[in-house]
Structure formats: C-alpha cells, structure tokens
Amino acid sequence: MSTLDLQPVALPNPHIQTSLVDVTNRLPIKPPCRVFFKNELEQPSGSFKLRGIGYLVKSSIEKAKREQPNKEIQIFASSGGNAGLAAGYSAYYYKLKCTVVLPVISKKVVQDKLKSYGANIILFGNNINEADKHLRNLMNSMDLDEVVPIYCHPFNNPTIWKGHETLVDEVVDQLGPSQAKNLRGMVCSFGGGGLYNGIYQGMKNNNIRNGEILAIETSQAPTLTQSLKAGDLITLQSVNSLATSLACSHTTKNTLQYFNDSSFIESKLELIDDVDALRGCLAFKKCTNKTVEPACGAALSVVYDKIDAFYKHFGHLKPNDIVVIVVCGGTCTTDQDLAGFQTIINKSEIKL
Numbered sequence: 031m032s033t034l035d036l037q038p039v040a041l042p043n044p045h046i047q048t049s050l051v052d053v054t055n056r057l058p059i060k061p062p063c064r065v066f067f068k069n070e071l072e073q074p075s076g077s078f079k080l081r082g083i084g085y086l087v088k089s090s091i092e093k094a095k096r097e098q099p100n101k102e103i104q105i106f107a108s109s110g111g112n113a114g115l116a117a118g119y120s121a122y123y124y125k126l127k128c129t130v131v132l133p134v135i136s137k138k139v140v141q142d143k144l145k146s147y148g149a150n151i152i153l154f155g156n157n158i159n160e161a162d163k164h165l166r167n168l169m170n171s172m173d174l175d176e177v178v179p180i181y182c183h184p185f186n187n188p189t190i191w192k193g194h195e196t197l198v199d200e201v202v203d204q205l206g207p208s209q210a211k212n213l214r215g216m217v218c219s220f221g222g223g224g225l226y227n228g229i230y231q232g233m234k235n236n237n238i239r240n241g242e243i244l245a246i247e248t249s250q251a252p253t254l255t256q257s258l259k260a261g262d263l264i265t266l267q268s269v270n271s272l273a274t275s276l277a278c279s280h281t282t283k284n285t286l287q288y289f290n291d292s293s294f295i296e297s298k299l300e301l302i303d304d305v306d307a308l309r310g311c312l313a314f315k316k317c318t319n320k321t322v323e324p325a326c327g328a329a330l331s332v333v334y335d336k337i338d339a340f341y342k343h344f345g346h347l348k349p350n351d352i353v354v355i356v357v358c359g360g361t362c363t364t365d366q367d368l369a370g371f372q373t374i375i376n377k378s379e380i381k382l
C-alpha cells in the first residue's frame with residue numbers, strides 16, 4: 031500500500047451545478063432590476079436539499095472512514111419529502127444502504143422515487159414525528175460495533191447549512207466578478223430555515239454587502255413569523271399548509287440570530303397565502319413547462335401574482351442590480367396535482 035492510499039479521501043459531492051438564468055425579460059411584468067432564476071429543480075434528487083444533505087452524508091462518511099474504518103456506514107432519514115429524497119439519492123450516489131421511515135400518508139411519487147434509489151422504505155405513523163420516533167428506535171437497536179448510522183435531519187444541522195452555502199458560491203461564480211458586485215438580493219422560501227441559513231452564511235462568506243434576503247413563508251405555516259413575534263423559538267401545535275414541504279413546526283436558533291442581525295445582510299419576511307404559492311407553481315409551469323411544488327411556488331410568487339412584494343423590497347434597485355430567486359424545486363407535486371391546484375384557486379376566487 032502506498033502512503034497515498036493511507037491519506038483520508040475527499041469525496042465528491044452528490045449535488046450538481048444548476049443553471050442560473052436571466053429571466054428579466056421573460057417575466058409577465060417588467061421588474062425594476064435584473065432577475066435571475068437559480069434552478070435547483072435540476073438537482074438529481076429534484077431540490078436544493080441535495081446540497082445540504084449530500085454534504086452532511088459526504089462529511090459523515092469521510093469522518094467514519096477516518097475514525098471507524100472497518101464499520102459499515104448506513105443512512106437514515108424520516109422525511110416523506112425532498113429531504114428524504116436527498117438522503118436516498120446521497121446513499122445511492124455513495125452506494126450505501128439507506129432506510130427511510132415515512133408516515134403512512136406519504137405520497138406515492140416519493141415512495142416510488144425512493145425505491146428507484148434502492149432505499150429501504152418503512153411506512154410508520156400518522157405524521158413525521160411518529161415516523162421519526164420509529165426511525166430513532168431502529169437506529170438505537172443497531173449494533174454499533176458493526177454499523178455507523180448517519181442520521182439526516184431535514185434542516186436542523188449546521189453541516190446541512192454549510193452544504194446549502196454552495197448555492198451562493200455557485201451564483202457568485204456564475205455571475206463572475208463584474209456582475210456579482212451588483213448582486214443585491216436573494217429570494218427563498220422558508221420551511222424550517224435550513225435554506226435561509228445557508229444563503230445567509232453564503233452571502234456573508236462571499237462578502238455580499240448591502241444585500242437582502244427575502245424569505246417567503248405561507249400564512250398557513252407561519253413558523254418564523256410567530257418566532258419573531260415571540261422573540262424566541264416557538265413550536266406550532268399544528269401546521270397544515272398546501273405547501274407541505276414548508277410545514278415545519280419550528281425553526282432554528284441560528285435563524286433567529288441571523289434574522290435579527292442586519293449589520294451585514296438585511297433579512298426580510300413576507301407572508302403569502304397558500305393559494306399564492308399554488309399560483310406561483312401554475313405560472314412557472316406556463317412559462318417553463320416545468321413542475322415544482324408549492325414550497326417553490328411560494329418563492330416564485332414574488333415575480334408573478336405577488337409582484338407587489340417584489341416592489342416593496344426591491345423597488346428601489348437600479349436596472350443593473352441583480353436579484354436571484356431560488357427555484358428550490360421539489361418533486362412531491364405531479365402534473366395531476368397542478369390541475370387540482372387550478373380548482374383550488376378557482377374556488378378561492380369564488381369566495382372573494
């Protein structure tokens with residue numbers, strides 16, 4: 031064996047570089063500045079989650095190989111959504127065994143995709159908390175002399191945020207120095223806050239001064255709104271949003287800290303209705319023929335029917351300034367679901 035073989039190996043990341051597209055002249059309304067879409071729907075698992083969870087899996091493997099080289103590494107997750115898919119894809123990418131415990135009501139589209147990655151699926155419980163409890167019991171029953179279990183939380187882990195930072199690194203790289211200096215804002219949807227935390231850290235690392243992050247939350251899942259109001263972390267007793275991937279009962283300590291510190295980056299929050307998120311999905315489908323989840327439609331809504339929110343935050347910008355909308359993706363929505371969204375929108379308009 032050569033000395034090189036004994037060096038710890040740095041693995042490649044499972045996420046890919048996604049496209050950054052200037053859509054300024056393709057939007058229904060002329061914005062005050064340039065607008066780009068960062069197309070995270072192109073990730074192999076279907077969403078940005080692969081950046082953070084892929085990075086968590088990668089660094090955990092590297093650590094396990096260093097510290098416990100003779101044990102088998104296994105991946106565990108309990109998300110019935112895009113985080114579970116990112117964990118499943120990461121396991122497939124690194125050729126590791128993966129177990130995902132999903133609530134019994136989980137969508138078939140997610141189950142099928144997980145199966146295509148070779149993940150072992152267990153349907154248990156009526157919600158994510160019950161599924162997660164079962165997963166943890168399973169992990170506790172593992173023989174730790176044989177196996178190194180890697181647990182993938184959907185958002186609450188600094189290593190995940192570090193992986194999400196790469197989204198900003200990539201945007202800066204793709205814009206190049208002459209345009210990156212005009213980057214003034216990023217728009218992202220907000221569930222538990224992992225994406226926001228990664229963007230905040232990424233903007234700071236890249237020294238993007240005078241920048242603003244506009245986080246979009248639905249009023250049916252107002253986790254951050256309520257935490258900011260309380261001045262502390264709160265737990266929502268029930269969250270029932272059509273933007274299912276944004277339906278988190280709590281956010282993170284770091285999120286509140288970042289949000290309240292405007293010394294470097296200004297963070298703002300807009301509450302939209304679930305129906306606006308559905309409208310965002312339909313408008314995006316019409317413009318691009320691509321299907322995304324309401325969790326993504328939420329961020330997109332600011333350049334479609336919630337353009338007032340865009341003007342409120344970015345109306346002062348100059349024509350050369352740049353705002354990037356994170357098209358976070360999501361594969362839990364099918365084309366059939368989109369047709370159902372139209373019906374929900376129609377009904378909500380009759381109510382008005």
Ligand SMILES: Cc1ncc(COP(=O)(O)O)c(C=O)c1O
Nearest residue numbers: 112221222223224225275358360
């Ligand atoms: C497609 C999509 N967008 C946005 C989010 C919100 O991300 P976070 O929970 O990191 O705020 C999620 C979370 O699952 C998601 O799946």
